Amino acid sequence: xxxxxxxxxxxxxxxxxxxxxxxxxxxxxxxxxxxxxxxxxxxxxxxxxxxxxxxxxxxxxxxxxxxxxxxxxxxxxxxxxxxxxxxxxxxxxxxxxxxxxxxxxxxxxxxxxxxxxxxxxxxxxxxxxxxxxxxxxxxxxxxxxxxxxxxxxxxxxxxxxxxxxxxxxxxxxxxxxxxxxxxxxxxxxxxxxxxxxxxxxxxxxxxxxxxxxxxxxxxxxxxxxxxxxxxxxxxxxxxxxxxxxxxxxxxxxxxxxxxxxxxxxxxxxxxxxxxxxxxxxxxxxxxxxxxxxxxxxxxxxxxxxxxxxxxxxxxxxxxxxxxxxxxxxxxxxxxxxxxxxxxxxxxxxxxxxxxxxxxxxxxxxxxxxxxxxxxxxxxxxxxxxxxxxxxxxxxxxxxxxxxxxxxx
Numbered sequence: 001x002x003x004x005x006x007x008x009x010x011x012x013x014x015x016x017x018x019x020x021x022x023x024x025x026x027x028x029x030x031x032x033x034x035x036x037x038x039x040x041x042x043x044x045x046x047x048x049x050x051x052x053x054x055x056x057x058x059x060x061x062x063x064x065x066x067x068x069x070x071x072x073x074x075x076x077x078x079x080x081x082x083x084x085x086x087x088x089x090x091x092x093x094x095x096x097x098x099x100x101x102x103x104x105x106x107x108x109x110x111x112x113x114x115x116x117x118x119x120x121x122x123x124x125x126x127x128x129x130x131x132x133x134x135x136x137x138x139x140x141x142x143x144x145x146x147x148x149x150x151x152x153x154x155x156x157x158x159x160x161x162x163x164x165x166x167x168x169x170x171x172x173x174x175x176x177x178x179x180x181x182x183x184x185x186x187x188x189x190x191x192x193x194x195x196x197x198x199x200x201x202x203x204x205x206x207x208x209x210x211x212x213x214x215x216x217x218x219x220x221x222x223x224x225x226x227x228x229x230x231x232x233x234x235x236x237x238x239x240x241x242x243x244x245x246x247x248x249x250x251x252x253x254x255x256x257x258x259x260x261x262x263x264x265x266x267x268x269x270x271x272x273x274x275x276x277x278x279x280x281x282x283x284x285x286x287x288x289x290x291x292x293x294x295x296x297x298x299x300x301x302x303x304x305x306x307x308x309x310x311x312x313x314x315x316x317x318x319x320x321x322x323x324x325x326x327x328x329x330x331x332x333x334x335x336x337x338x339x340x341x342x343x344x345x346x347x348x349x350x351x352x353x354x355x356x357x358x359x360x361x362x363x364x365x366x367x368x369x370x371x372x373x374x375x376x377x378x379x380x381x382x383x384x385x386x387x388x389x390x391x392x393x394x395x396x397x398x399x400x401x402x403x404x405x406x407x408x
Contacts, residue, residue: 013187050108061356266323301388
């Protein structure tokens with residue numbers, strides 16, 4: 001039966017569950033990372049801990065994708081949300097007794113492991129719950145949900161952290177994960193159990209790797225470019241934003257939370273405008289969106305160079321970050337939809353996880369790089385200019401690769 005709207009019963013229930021789960025995830029991860037920065041006062045230490053948790057997510061994501069294709073996606077999402085709820089309660093007790101950097105780092109690692117199994121199940125569910133003609137819209141909605149959590153979570157997380165500290169936030173997040181798990185238990189996601197005489201897990205994973213590298217070599221080259229964008233651009237925002245606001249400008253945790261929320265607002269806007277943009281910009285010209293996302297970061301370097309009033313610099317930073325997330329968010333939806341359309345249904349989990357591994361593998365390296373640079377370089381506008389220049393070069397390479405994919 002043809003699906004005339006993207007908002008089918010199961011897609012709607014999954015989205016609502018994601019809003020609740022991602023809301024709790026955003027709050028607790030924001031509070032944990034901010035606590036690390038507050039306790040160490042070092043961009044390098046902050047980058048090392050956040051980068052280590054990212055490494056775990058990257059290394060385990062292929063296994064998460066393999067499981068997502070071989071088990072019920074509903075059971076994976078609900079089970080992991082219940083597990084995360086229990087972990088938040090356990091760490092609430094532990095950290096309330098003894099709050100230290102190692103304990104916080106341990107919780108960040110545990111959450112990273114859970115995320116490596118959770119996210120592939122979510123990504124693989126979207127094409128199964130949305131018809132092809134609604135897939136771009138469905139991916140846009142999923143991005144809006146993620147961005148909404150990143151908008152509300154850090155803003156409330158910053159307020160709660162500023163007034164109450166880390167510990168109460170753990171219980172709020174535990175309640176959110178529990179509610180999400182209960183909702184996910186009522187989902188109906190198409191699933192065909194693997195036959196007993198299938199090729200086995202290793203061969204199954206090898207098939208996904210072969211699909212990306214050998215059957216679609218142009219796609220693999222493009223993924224390597226995206227990995228370099230994460231190395232030089234995404235890592236710059238992840239490490240640079242908290243450092244600039246909290247350390248360089250000397251502003252409050254609440255204002256840093258607002259900045260994180262503005263990034264989420266930019267992604268929400270991307271989900272809203274992607275339908276209109278997709279009718280005006282063909283896939284092979286979507287590099288223009290990426291270029292826009294890079295160039296709008298220039299004003300941040302300018303205000304840091306001129307050393308203007310902290311709140312004025314902060315306002316300009318918010319505008320630049322919002323526009324960057326808007327442009328890059330629409331570009332990401334273009335790419336994600338294209339990859340889903342060329343991937344067979346029984347490989348969605350494995351391929352999406354393998355793609356994520358390739359694209360994200362450079363991010364911890366970038367975090368370590370910028371952690372060192374922000375501690376070592378006196379004039380941090382040079383760091384911004386370095387990242388922007390690298391982004392422009394990579395956008396030119398993206399243009400060439402997109403035309404190759406268009407001709408293929």
